Amino acid sequence: MKKRVLPLFSAVLLLALLVLPLGAAAAPENDENITINVYNWGQYISDGTDGYIDVNRAFTEATGIQVNYTTYDTNESMYTKLKTGGATYDVIIPSDYMIARLIDEDMLRPLNFDNIPNYKYIDNAFLNTDYDPDNIYSVPYTWGTVGIIYNTAYVDEADTGSWDLLWNSKYSGKILMFDNCRDAFGIAELSLGYSLNTNDPDELRDAAELLKAQQPLVQSYVMDQIFETMEREEAWIAPYYAGDFLLMYKENDKLGFYFPEEGFNIFIDAMCIPKTSQHPEAAEAYINFLCDPKISAENLEYLGYATPMTEAKQYMDPEMTTSEVVYPTEETLARGESFLVLDREATQLMDELWLDVKTDGGSISTGTIIAIVVIILAIAMVFVTRKVRRKR
Amino acid sequence: MRNRFLATPYLIWMILFVLVPLAVVVYFAFTDVNSGALTLHNIARMGNYLSIFIKSIWLALVSAVICLVVGYPVAYFIAKAPAGLQRFLLMLIILPMCISFLLRTMAWVSLLEDTGVINNFLGMLGIGPLPLIRNNAAIVLGMVYNYLPYMILPLYTVLEKMDPRLIEAAQDLGCDDMQVFTKVTLPMSAPGIVSGITMVFVPAVSTFYISKKLGGTDAALIGDVIESQFKAAYNPNFGAALSLVLMILIFICIGLTNRVSGDEKGAMLV
CATH class of the missing domain: 3.40.190.10 (Periplasmic binding protein-like II)
Structure with missing residues (x-):
């Protein structure tokens, strides 16, 4: 009897391990408690430092939707994370050429603009772009x-x-x-x-x-x-x-x-919803919130990036809106060029x-190679002499 | 009979989380990133990075040897210390391991960099900023610092268990201190040396964070290359091929160390 207890016990344990995640996933979702996963560049949202607005908290207060906010440091690492799966995101904010690549690979979800009324504030200059010519998948965040x-x-x-x-x-x-x-x-x-x-x-x-x-x-x-x-x-x-x-x-x-x-x-960085998003409507509410001219003004005043909404500028410190670093003159802008998506090859x-x-330059000196060879030979020698000694 | 059943959970664990992933790595290494067709391209590309493999192994080896030279006397001293002191010293060795190794490496950066603590101090004495960081010596320093406890602990375990009567016997038979060490203590501690070297060498050879933070721009190690393939370049297939080759090289190195110490009780190690 005792002998049978152990395998039974381990079997039950294993079964419990297998069933547990299923049970967690099957739990009914509470509409009151939606959490969206936002994946953005590092240092790219006003988070309450220096007395500026905490955008994510303000959003939760306004809508009751929780925000799980994580960051990446390059478009390419964001792409890799999205591609390898493991995590699902509801809002991502990549740059122009990366959006084109994501559209090309069918990884984005068409937006429902009925849920994004603030879209009307976006300046015409930022619509019908090279990366999203028909304005289906993205809403500009900054440029x-x-x-x-x-x-x-x-x-x-x-x-x-x-x-x-x-x-x-x-x-x-x-x-x-x-x-x-x-x-x-x-x-x-x-x-x-x-x-x-x-x-x-x-x-x-x-x-x-x-x-x-x-x-x-x-x-x-x-x-x-x-x-x-x-x-x-x-x-x-x-x-x-x-x-x-x-x-x-x-x-x-x-x-x-x-x-x-x-x-x-x-560059233009724009907000998109990945195909795998679990809460597209909450994600659209988030995008809409960030397009609110007042929120955008407060957010970008901290960030120092340029807003794609003329409407937002009236709420901003004039020092910011007249800065030629943020809003270069037409003459300077003429020297600019945006990234387009490249061929796969x-x-x-x-x-x-x-x-x-x-x-490059990782190559090592000949001295080091000689040293390595000598060490390997020495080890081999020790090994061989020991064998010989043992045979005697 | 009973023991075998006790091992089943671990066996299943091994199959699920060691053997299956290993098979996936092998599969990825031999397939193309775009089409998924079988290819040897990933392995063929490896030739370009041979010098980086050698450099990684070389730096890890140097670190392991330095750890041994520094760690052996420490382990010996702790093992011979009175019980109370022993516990205290061991705690000191283990304590840094409780702090994230990323944090500890960052601390070295702020110590060593041009505007760091040490150079600021030297500046006050009128000595110009020394190039302490972004070279190979800094990488080795980072590795030795981070992995030294993994050398000391196995050595301590072996030395502590050694029967003092053996040393007395050697002394009775006319050995001087040097001979006692080379003929008794050192051979007896061989298993600890082997496992210490393995435990320092294996993580050091595949490290990526230390070289990135403490090394120069020409100091990319194989761990950095593998990381970039998974994180930035999205070429997991080439990354898998690199990992596979690295794994085989590590096995060869471990095999070699085990062989060398084969005479001394055949120390085999996880």
């Missing part, structure tokens, strides 16, 4: 530009003006670089005079060579760590999104910013080349 942030205390003003500053060996070890392939390749392509959207393998290879030449000068490849590193002056030069410059400037007023003469990237080649850039 912005990429430029160079530098520390005026250490960087000679004469060296500024172009992307070449990122290749200036005078500042070796004090230069930061984007840790995502699209932005990094974009800068190299602009320096070479190519289009940001080239699919030509040779042009991509040229860009990769240029990035490899830059690698020894680069302190590290970063995304949001740039805030802390630039503010503390551990690094002096970094290409980044213009809106974030204002946040950094608040912490360290020695920082400066310029739009490189060769041109730069203009070009995307894959860019990923492979980017890995080559980041692993």
Whole structure:
């Protein structure tokens, strides 16, 4: 009898393990207690710091819908997370070219604009875009530009003006670089005079060579760590999104910013609902909330990014709406170019080349190889001599 | 009979969470990322990253050896200390392990960087900022710091259990201190050395965070490459191929260490 108890016990335990998650999933959903999963860029919503609005809390207070807010640091890592599954998201806020890719791969859900009445505030300039020509899948959140942030205390003003500053060996070890392939390749392509959207393998290879030449000068490849590193002056030069410059400037007023003469990237980040969303209506309510001109004004005043709603500007600090970093002049904007989605082959080649850039110089000296061989030989020798000794 | 039944939950666990995932890794490694067709392309691409494999193994090996050199005397000292002190010292060894290793590595960054604590202090003495961070030495330092307890603990266990009468016997038979160590203590502690080296080497060789934070831009290790394939590049197939090759290399390295110590009680280790 005793013998049978144990297997029975383990069987019951296993069964319980298997049944448990099923039971949890089958529990009826309470309409009062919906939680939506929002997946956004890091440092990309006003979260209540410095006395600004806490957008997510305000949304919960207004609608009763809970927000589970998580962040990513690049479009590509967001894409990977979405693609590999494991987590379902209700609202995501990718950039233009990534939205085009998601639409192309049928990963987004058409929006029901009846639930998003505030959509009417979006300026016409941000409708019928290249990435979503028929305005089906996305609602613009912010737009912005990429430029160079530098520390005026250490960087000679004469060296500024172009992307070449990122290749200036005078500042070796004090230069930061984007840790995502699209932005990094974009800068190299602009320096070479190519289009940001080239699919030509040779042009991509040229860009990769240029990035490899830059690698020894680069302190590290970063995304949001740039805030802390630039503010503390551990690094002096970094290409980044213009809106974030204002946040950094608040912490360290020695920082400066310029739009490189060769041109730069203009981007729109827009809110979308993935196909796998469990609560599309609650997600639409969230999108609608963020499109409320007053909320958008308060949110973006903290973020420093540009609003796609003229209606929102009246609620904002005039200092912000007249800033030429956030809203560059028409003349400057003419030098901007937006990202389009690349061919599948070009995307894959860019990923492979980017890995080559980041692993370049990983080769080891001959001295090290000799040392390794000697160690392996020594180990083999010990082994062999022991065997011989034992045989005797 | 009874023991076998007790092991069934673990057996099922092993099959579900070790063998099945391993099969998935093998499957991914030999299929194309877009079409899912069988291919050797992922394995063929590996040649480009050979130097990174060697570099990762080399740095991990150096770290393991330094851990052994630093950890052995510590373990010996703890094992010979009085019981009360022993418990206290062990707690000191284990204590840092209670803090997330990410946090501990970040702490090293703020110590070592150009505007960090050490360089600020040196600056006050008039010594220019030294290049303490973003080089291979900093990576090895990070690895040694993070994995040293994994070397000390198995060594301590072995040394602590060693019968003191064996040493007395050796002394009676005319061995001096050096001979006692090389003829008795060291061979007896071989299983601890092997398991210590394995437990330092295996996590060190596949680490990605330490090299990213403490190494320079030219210091990408194989763990960084694997991470990028899963996180940024969305090429899990190539990532799986890299992991598979790394796993085989690790097995070879462990096999080698076990072989070397084969004379001493055949220490086999998880």
